[in-house]
Amino acid sequence: MPELHFPWIEVSILVPLLGAIWIHFMGQRENLLRHAIVICAITFVLTVGELIDFVIIGAFEAHDHWLFLDWLFDRDIFVVDELSAFQLPLAALIFLVTIMSTLRTKTPRFSLKLALVSESLLLATFSCRTSWTLVALLAASTIPPYLELRQRGRCTRIYTLHMGLFVALMVSGWAWLSRVDATSSAALIPGALLTAAALLRSGIAPFHLWIADLFEKGTFGTAILFTTPLVGAYAVMRLVLPIAPSWALQSIAILSLVTAVYAGGMALVQREARRMFCYILLSQSSLVLVGLELVTPIGLTGALCLWLSVGLSLTGFGITLRSIESRISRISLADYHGLYRQMPIFSGFFLLTGLASIGFPATVGFVGMELLIEGAVDVYPLVGTMVVIAAALNGIAVLWAYFRIFTGRHNPTLIPMHARLSENVAVLILSLLILGGGLVPQPGVASRYHAAKELTRQRQGNPMTEDADHSPDHAPAHVEVSTSALPATNIVTPLANKRLASSKAKDPTQ
């Protein structure tokens, strides 16, 4: 396997872990937050370095040059590949901007130590191939939020119940799968257990209650950090996609789709901003799963693009809400707050991130959403329609929240409401990425398509997946279509006939 030029993976995992120990020994100090920001910034730089190095190598996967932990783990456990290369800097960025946008007054409530441990676990998870180590990391990453809930004296029953079930399903599924031939029908039941675990972690309805509960009872920062990297989608990608048959995946796609529409509708009836955000996040993350489970190259590419855009935009959306909450406490959506005059930057950023999350043109989410819908329509036209409806509901919710928070009669406050320097920097970084990714989407799309192709290739290696019709290099000979929603004519034509002429301008004068 090709090697990176530096042990980026292990160093980027160890830095936040050592940072957490450092902060633990520092105790309660004034400049604690600054230290945490520096640690997160170093981690982010390392993950970006890892990505650049990986791109320069040009391989599908690579591992570290020198290994510190080879006495502890198998050499090929921690690798960076096409699927995770972009997820790692995204995860590090989510932690960086979340900690950057934390007010110093909030550090007693929001545990920086646990946040850094979570970051370390998350980076290890995203660098980990399918193995017991991945299962252990996924299980371990559920502990920091639990500890925080305990520290805050909140009821942990809902969280514990769901996450306990998640861990139990995952461990039993993986243990079972390890004992059978993954390419035979014996893998169906452990596959189902792993799928259930991944869906539970993703918050697919009706197993979504824990997410809303975490947003209710945890700190907003922890809830954002635990949900926006879409670890559940990663679990689906690593544990489920390589072994699940197409019919099973498409059934799960329907479940995800129902969740997307349901959560989109639920976002509109919430009377508090955190809950509204939680449901928008659920809806969007479910759309990512829809794309993953369609397993067509276009749909997968759309899902992987949307994954990045959801991570970026909803983190931005979340930290904006959190910054407002830091100043005025929990935000009711039952009335108008009129904060525009005091928070012009936040209002613009709120709108930008909210619109990016729903795939507004010229933002990072647009192309991902287009590809996802295209991929969905190729398989089931009705699925594409439902994706569009979910996005429309989210769009209505975003502007509704914007109006409720930033418009209305202005109330003078004694608290300084303007964005601080670190918040401004966080906002600016995310804005540049959201707009840059929206205006120049091709590099990202090309890389994600590569990853989608590889994912499809992995599935084709398993006869259980029955995926020959979705070869990345070959158009499907025929796509089954539910004709109930369509006229009798064959709407879905073979992909091979598509768009041959669309890039060539016709010369109608001839």
Next chain:
Amino acid sequence: MNLTDTAFQFFGTVVVASPAMLLAILGLSALLNRPLSEANISRLTQVAVLFTMVPGIIILALMLIVDTRYVPVELGDWVTIPEQEFHFNLKFVFDRLSIPFLLLSCVLCGVVGAFTRRYLHREEGYGRFFLYYAMFFCGMVTSSLAGTIETLFVGWEMVGLSSALLVAYFHERKNPVRNGQRVWSVYRLADAAFLIAAITMHSMTGEGDLGGLMSSGVWPEGVAAISSQQALLVGTLLLIAAAGKSALFPFSGWLPRAMEGPTPSSAIFYGALSVHLGAYLLLRVSPILEASLLLQMMVITLGLVSAGCGALMSRVQNDVKVSLAYASLTQVGIIVVEIGLGLRYLALIHIIGHACLRTMQLLRAPTLLRDYNELENAIGMRLPEGSSPWTRYLPVSLQGWFYRFGFERGFMDIALDQWVVRPFMSLFRWCDRMEHRTTDWLSRDQSRESDKIELHPESTGRAA
């Protein structure tokens, strides 16, 4: 590429890039919280409009000189996956439909921009208005010149967002904001229909290119490259999209609400450009409409119903802007009928004439009321009103019913609220209650801390 083609490419690129540059400058200054002065904003807007209009006129002149009716300007693939033959092609087209609409947009945006410079002088939201205005202008230019259905959708979305935000421009008051939300909600549903139509077209033909959807000739010639049944499906979706955007029946309820915005934006959006965008879309895809007789009948019926409702409603409003908005709807309805009948040039001329007239009427509306008051003060009584000839032929009971129908704005909002919004919200509120109960049961306690939050914590003056 010869000299003429190079000139077309250059000027075409300038036409498209100029509004985008304006939006980028105003957007970045807002995002970085570095507000520009009123004079600079206004100057930038005027320059951008000029740099869009003048190259547009040059292209028109060149087209007349070299005797061509179709100039494609390709900016390449924005996104492409060659192996899957997926292309998101940025293509703009100058033809006999797009050039008049582009020049109309430039003229009206320029006029209204100049008017607004005085109208909103020293308003707190001056910069915000022009930012949204730039987005609208960019969206209009993109929509007018779009050569592919996706590019048209990009412009369409930008117009929608800027419209909603400008309706809510006076955002210290609740009503404009509520109405802005209403406009946005209708637009989102219309956009959803549009997007589904676009993707369905892709699936049917493998084409996003609007030219490719018409198997031969350029606008207004051309025959749809899809079957009658396919045309019915796609055309119906596009008709829903157009109805939402142009406030046709049954979506007319948002039109009077949109008048809550400042007069210049009301004039440019709901008197002139935005309200005609749906009609423009139907004109652009008119070969598809003609591929299905049933679809044509639907278009004509929708236009007739909208025109009739608009005529009734405009006569009984007690607000001059709302009355003019419904008068606009009447004309748009007639334009849609013309499109349904295949009278494409007539519809285009009707759009241009009506847009110019209605813009002037709306800009004049605030001062007209003052003139009326002065006249009434001078003669010491109300101005005499002419009676309608209808009153002689219609029975009184029917007159009353028509009056009620018009005054209640066709009961459209009430119907939408009662039959769509309320059931939808009730269903999800019920789901929310069920979730609440479930989490309470699982927690064995009150699970929602958000139930106890203050309504206005920001007004207490204390830190969180």
